[in-house]
Amino acid sequence: MMIGTQIAAANGFGGLDKDATYYFLKSDAAHSKVWLVRFILKPRARPNSILIGMQRSEFESGLDANKLTVIEEQQTLPPWLSNMSEEKIWKADLVRLGRELTLKGRAEKRLEHIEPLLAREAEILSAENPTLEINRCARAFGKNETRLRTWFFSYLLFGRNVFALCPDYFEKIGHWDRASPERAYGPKYGRRSIKRGAAGGYRVDKKMKENIVNSYVRHRGLGKPLLRIYSKAMVADFGCKVLTDEKGRKRFYHPDSRPFPTYGQYRYHILDYFTPEEVRRALYGDDRVRNRSSASAGRFSSAVANLMERVESDGYYTSDYPSSPVGGEILPPLCVVRTIDVGSSYSVGIGFSLTKERSDAYRMAQFCAAVPKVEFARLFGIHLNAGEWESVGLSPFWVADRGPGSKADLREQCGDLIPFRELPPSHSGRSKATVETANPRSVTIEGQPTYVKSDLNPVQMAVREIYRLIERNHSSDVSHKLTPEMIDAETMPTPAGIWAYLDRKGRTDALAISFQDAVRRFLTKVPFTVESDGVYLHGQRFDSSELRATGVIDRVARGQRLEWTGYVLDLCVRYAWIEIDGRIIEVAAVLPIRDDESQLSVTIHELEQRAAQKSILKAELREHQQAVKSEIETRFEESTGMAWDAGSRKAGRPKTGCRKSKAAQAAFVKVASPANAT
Structure with a gap:
C-alpha cells in the first residue's frame, strides 16, 4: 500500500x-x-x-x-x-x-x-x-x-x-462562459494588507521575485537574521528610503514609486524558493543545524513512523575485480549503490556503475526503487518468487552522499517527486548510519598486497549483488526495531518481516510513479538507429512484437535509417526502451543466429567495445577480400598458364547456333567424355 x-x-x-x-x-x-x-x-x-x-x-x-x-x-x-x-x-x-x-x-x-x-x-x-x-x-x-x-x-x-x-x-466542453460578469475582474494577488488597506502594497511579479532571491543570496551570512537582511536589501537593492510620518512612525517608501515587497512578502518568497533547511544553515551554520535540528541522539529509526518516510543511499565497491567478456581483461571493481528504508532497514533499490561511484548508479537505484521488483529483476535474468522483494515507490525524503548522489542532473530528474533531499556533511557516516552499517565488510589481510580477479563479468557480478541484497533483506537481524505490537504479532525480526508487517497496516509514505515515467526520469537517454529490420544501438539489433505493432519499422524504407530516442540501463543492455509517439516501447536484444542469449547481457561500455571491434574486423575484411581475390587469380594463372580474364571482346552477339559452332561443340564433348579418358 x-x-x-x-x-x-x-x-x-x-x-x-x-x-x-x-x-x-x-x-x-x-x-x-x-x-x-x-x-x-x-x-x-x-x-x-x-x-x-x-x-x-x-x-x-x-x-x-x-x-x-x-x-x-x-x-x-x-x-x-x-x-x-x-x-x-x-x-x-x-x-x-x-x-x-x-x-x-x-x-x-x-x-x-x-x-x-x-x-x-x-x-x-x-x-x-x-x-x-x-x-x-x-x-x-x-x-x-x-x-x-x-x-x-x-x-x-x-x-x-x-x-x-x-x-x-x-x-464538459462548451459549458464554461468566459464572458460571464463574475469572471471579468478578480482581487489583487496575495493577502490584503490590514495596515495599508485592501489595495495597498504591490504585486510580486517575476522580476521582483528574482530581485528578492538575488538580494538574499548577496546579504545572507552567519548570524544575520532575515529581518536584518530585508532592511539592508530594501535600501541597497530596491532603492527605498525611510519616511517618518506625523506620528513619528517610520516606514519604507520609494522616491519614484517603484514597487517593493513588504517583509511578509520577502520572507514568503525566500522560504518558497529556498528550503527551510537552507535558510537555517545560512543563519546558524552546519554544525548547529546538525546538532539542534536533526533527530535526537538514539536510533535513527525513532524519527520515522512509516515505511519510505525516509531513505538513505550509499555506495560500496566489490572486494573482487570483474573480468571483461570482451577479451577477459581485469576491470575496475563494481560500485554498488543501495537505497535502504530507515524505518525497516529494507533495501528498496540498487544501482551499479563501473570504474567509480557515479550518478548513473544513483539513478539506477532510484529506478529500481520506483518500479516493481519483478520487472527490475527480469532485466537481469532473475526470476523472483512471491514475497522475495516487494517494495514499490519512491520516498519523499532522500539522504544521499555529497558528490555523485547530489549532482544537479540527478536532482532535476527527481523533480518534485522527492520534495526533501538531504546532503550529509562530508566524511560523516553518522549522518546516514542505516545504510553505512548495512554495507558489506571485508577482512583486512596483512602482508604482501593481493587481490581477487573474479571469473564473473560485470553483469554477472551485478546479479550476485542483487541476490546479496535479497539475502540481507531476509536474514539481517533488526530485532532492535521491533515494537511491542510487532512482537505480539510474531513478526520476523528481519527487514523483510518488518516491511511486510507495516505494509499490511498501510503505514507507508511511498510515492507511486508509473513505469514509463521512471524510464524517462532515471534511465540513460541514448540515440537509436531505426532500420528496416529493427532498431540498433552500437551495432546491436533490438526488436519486439510491440515495436512491430507501432508501425515504426514500416515507415523505414530498405536501406534508409532514422534516429530515435531511447533509454537503457548502463550496466545491462539486454533490454532497452524506445519512445514512440509519447509511448515507451520495450525492445530486447536479439542474436543474428540461434545461440546462447547470455552473451547479450553486457554493459553499454562493452557494447561500444564490440562495435569498435566489429568496425576493425570489417576494415580488415575489406583488405582480406582483395588479398584473397589476388591470391586465387595468381594460383589460376600458375595452374593454367592463362590469365584470369584472358580473351578479347568481339562486336555483335555470339553465334553459338551455327553449323560450325555445333560441330566444335560435338568434338569437345567427344574428347571430354569418360570413354576417351586415358
Whole structure:
C-alpha cells in the first residue's frame, strides 16, 4: 500500500459507504489517524473532494479483517479522467491545431496554483484538520477552496503526475462562459494588507521575485537574521528610503514609486524558493543545524513512523575485480549503490556503475526503487518468487552522499517527486548510519598486497549483488526495531518481516510513479538507429512484437535509417526502451543466429567495445577480400598458364547456333567424355 492506493468497503465500514472508492492519503502517527480522500462527481459540476479521517487502529483492524480491501485494478488518473490516459491526452494535444494552450499546459498552470500548498505539504497533512488549513490557504491566495483542494489531493494521490491535473474538458466542453460578469475582474494577488488597506502594497511579479532571491543570496551570512537582511536589501537593492510620518512612525517608501515587497512578502518568497533547511544553515551554520535540528541522539529509526518516510543511499565497491567478456581483461571493481528504508532497514533499490561511484548508479537505484521488483529483476535474468522483494515507490525524503548522489542532473530528474533531499556533511557516516552499517565488510589481510580477479563479468557480478541484497533483506537481524505490537504479532525480526508487517497496516509514505515515467526520469537517454529490420544501438539489433505493432519499422524504407530516442540501463543492455509517439516501447536484444542469449547481457561500455571491434574486423575484411581475390587469380594463372580474364571482346552477339559452332561443340564433348579418358 502506498499514497494513492484505492480502497473499498464491500459492505460499508463505519462512516465509509459500500459503493464508494476511497484513496489512501496518509497514516499520521502524531495524531493516530489515517486520512482517506473521496471524490464526488455530479453532472454538469466540477469535481469535489472530501477528506475523511479515521482512527488508525480502526483502519488497521478493517484491513486485518478484510472489511477494507485494496481494489484490484488501480486507476492511474482521477475518476473524471477514467476514460483517458497520458497517451490519449498527448494525442489530443497533437490534433488540436492552432491551440493557444495545450491540455498539459493547463495542467501545469494548475500545478503552479497549488505550489504554495506543496511547499507546506508536510505542515498541512500533519495538522489536526488538513481541510481547514487548505481552505485557509486558498482564501489567502484568492483561489476557490473546493477547486484548489481537489487539485492538491489529485496531484498527491496519483503519483504527483501533472496529467492528474488535466481539466475534465472531454465531456464538459462548451459549458464554461468566459464572458460571464463574475469572471471579468478578480482581487489583487496575495493577502490584503490590514495596515495599508485592501489595495495597498504591490504585486510580486517575476522580476521582483528574482530581485528578492538575488538580494538574499548577496546579504545572507552567519548570524544575520532575515529581518536584518530585508532592511539592508530594501535600501541597497530596491532603492527605498525611510519616511517618518506625523506620528513619528517610520516606514519604507520609494522616491519614484517603484514597487517593493513588504517583509511578509520577502520572507514568503525566500522560504518558497529556498528550503527551510537552507535558510537555517545560512543563519546558524552546519554544525548547529546538525546538532539542534536533526533527530535526537538514539536510533535513527525513532524519527520515522512509516515505511519510505525516509531513505538513505550509499555506495560500496566489490572486494573482487570483474573480468571483461570482451577479451577477459581485469576491470575496475563494481560500485554498488543501495537505497535502504530507515524505518525497516529494507533495501528498496540498487544501482551499479563501473570504474567509480557515479550518478548513473544513483539513478539506477532510484529506478529500481520506483518500479516493481519483478520487472527490475527480469532485466537481469532473475526470476523472483512471491514475497522475495516487494517494495514499490519512491520516498519523499532522500539522504544521499555529497558528490555523485547530489549532482544537479540527478536532482532535476527527481523533480518534485522527492520534495526533501538531504546532503550529509562530508566524511560523516553518522549522518546516514542505516545504510553505512548495512554495507558489506571485508577482512583486512596483512602482508604482501593481493587481490581477487573474479571469473564473473560485470553483469554477472551485478546479479550476485542483487541476490546479496535479497539475502540481507531476509536474514539481517533488526530485532532492535521491533515494537511491542510487532512482537505480539510474531513478526520476523528481519527487514523483510518488518516491511511486510507495516505494509499490511498501510503505514507507508511511498510515492507511486508509473513505469514509463521512471524510464524517462532515471534511465540513460541514448540515440537509436531505426532500420528496416529493427532498431540498433552500437551495432546491436533490438526488436519486439510491440515495436512491430507501432508501425515504426514500416515507415523505414530498405536501406534508409532514422534516429530515435531511447533509454537503457548502463550496466545491462539486454533490454532497452524506445519512445514512440509519447509511448515507451520495450525492445530486447536479439542474436543474428540461434545461440546462447547470455552473451547479450553486457554493459553499454562493452557494447561500444564490440562495435569498435566489429568496425576493425570489417576494415580488415575489406583488405582480406582483395588479398584473397589476388591470391586465387595468381594460383589460376600458375595452374593454367592463362590469365584470369584472358580473351578479347568481339562486336555483335555470339553465334553459338551455327553449323560450325555445333560441330566444335560435338568434338569437345567427344574428347571430354569418360570413354576417351586415358
